[in-house]
Amino acid sequence: MIWVKGNGVNDTVELSKLLHKEATEWFLEFIERALDAGFHTSKEKEGDTADSIAKSQSQKDKSQIAAMLSQLKKANDWLDQLGKNQGDDERSKMVEIVDRLKQKIYAFLMQHVESAACALDNQANRV
Structure with a gap:
């Protein structure tokens, strides 16, 4: 093994930032x-409308959508923090990406809010 002289801790910090x-x-x-793929459930087919998909979904599918929405909420919160933690030169590029992703999350939420509400209501009724 060849040892290379360097800044040790500084190199480690730089590698950490890069990773x-x-x-x-x-x-x-x-x-x-x-x-972009839409998190299609197994019962969804291309060309189906949101109404036909919502009617054909089983309770399990609705629960899966509710779980996905919960994860998307966490991703949305992470995106909020991401923009705050960037330097000025990286922030402008990151703001564009974050805004685009937040719009896509919002669109997904609006498309599946009825399924999620049904699943959450059924979970509350079981308790």
């Missing part, structure tokens, strides 16, 4: 691809 940036960019792309 964090790469992981953040990967996760942002993952969220966007998932939102």
